Amino acid sequence: MAAMKEKLIRKKKLLTGAGIVLILAVVILAVRLTVWHGDNDESGKTTAATTESASATAETDAQTSETTIKNSSSTPDPTTAPTSTTQTNPPERPDQLVVSFYKSYSTTEASNQYALWIEDSSGRVVRTIFVTSFTATGNELSGGVAGYTFREDALPTWVAKAVPRNLSEIQLDSISGATPLESGTREYRWDLRDETGNPVPDGEYTLQLEGTLYWSSGVVFSGRFTLGAGAVGDIGITTAYNSQEQQNRNMITGVQAFLIHK
Template identity: 50%
Template sequence: MKKLSLIIAIVALVTTGFYISYFSKSAYSSDAGKLEITFDFKRGVPVEPGMGLASAQYAVWIEDNNGKLIKTVYVTSYTSKGGYLERPESIPVWVSKAKPSQLSDLQLDAISGATIMRDGERKYIWDCRDENGNAVPVGTYRFFVEGSYSWSSKVLFSGTVTVGGNTQNNIPVTADYNDEETHNRDMITNLKATYIAPEPSGSVLKYFIGSTEYTVNGVSNTMDTAPMIHEGRTFMPIRFVTDNIGAEIQWQAADQTVTITQADKTIRLKIGNSNATVNDASVPVDSTNQNVQPFISNGRTMMPLRFIAENLDCTVEWAPEPRMVTVIN
């Protein structure tokens, strides 16, 4: 098989045989997370000596909820390279979906594995991208593992994964066998699927009303003045936000103005003023309450947290219990 940078194959000898894993370079960097599918593979033996095996073929692929093929994660080489013409019963569902006769050699090389099949654990990773390398939209998708284990006898494993949600362990998987044939039925066993949610790419800050303790990506820190509720809004020394998201802050005592800059964004607020400027455009600090304006308390400048964080393209979440504000950069 041609050597491609798109596919990396790692083969490590373990006590049960060979451990084989196939994954794309982007599998560990996708913003949408990744789906891991593992199972034990056993190549099997011929029904009768000299008859040939006619099995050990399988494919792993992803579809959307409308049955459209999103990506073939893996398919055995024999079938992908024309074996479906010699043996039409070989993983027919995948063949009907992927239409390998219409794929180029380069495309087939990118999804197929070595011809020699050894017993052992298999791991396949979908990087939540389509055939063209584009990240798929957040939502639910169907994954399939089809195996032809003895001539026309086959099994189709399937399950549903939610991309963009929380980590999902032990995703339910259904196994559908097309007949009662038991010979080589243990070709694919112990199939498990896990969706691993992506790690936050920026900072997650948590502040607690009335407490000087706060966290940055789970690490505890201390500020000198606790956040407070004023006019129904959270106010706090904004430096404890800006310093943790890469923004700069300046205090001009002459006119009691605070200037915050980050990339191409500049925000200016003035003590006692219900209006601010964002890139020189005048905007209300709170369109529903003109009393929401910066103020000084015990020598500390208290700023409206949500207004500043959202104008710096952060997400702000409020939890009534335990009166916690989360800022996600």
């Protein structure tokens, strides 16, 4: 009886130990399954992230490629790009010579006479722009004869160069005018034509402005210029008095000359 009871106790212990072992095995298996699922989740996330990154990289590469293609298509090939046909117009020849100065009226006799003319490079007069009528044609004071014969001091330089005795009355009338009886600015324009109305050729010219100041004392203002394409702008003026006489020395002042387009 005692032996049988001892066997039952041993059998019970064995069953209890086996149950414990079985429970431990189940727990270990459950833990391993949990870890395995966790690893699979992380791997899935990593794989998804990698896939998403690869997709973004592919999209960026596609955009970069598209931008490169657009830039390449918008950049002209220098070997095939059309050349510009725009041409710069050549500079034009001026249309007019403008001369201005201040003329002070003098109440003394043998004064107030002036002439403006243009010479070519040889010194030949190509056009008289203006001369006071007393010198060119005369008046009551000169007894009806030209002033340059009545008073030899009247504009001697112009008389020697223009030779008015060889000009007709019509020619003299066309270039002469009354002596200004008031002080003020005078302006004269030359249309770049000669005495016959023809355009003068390009070349070197000189404007001359002579004034009879007081009897034999006088002044000549000169300005050399080149006439041609693009020859516009100021003309430098030089002044030459023929004596030290101070009477009416400022009869003509502020002489300026310009070549311009109309």
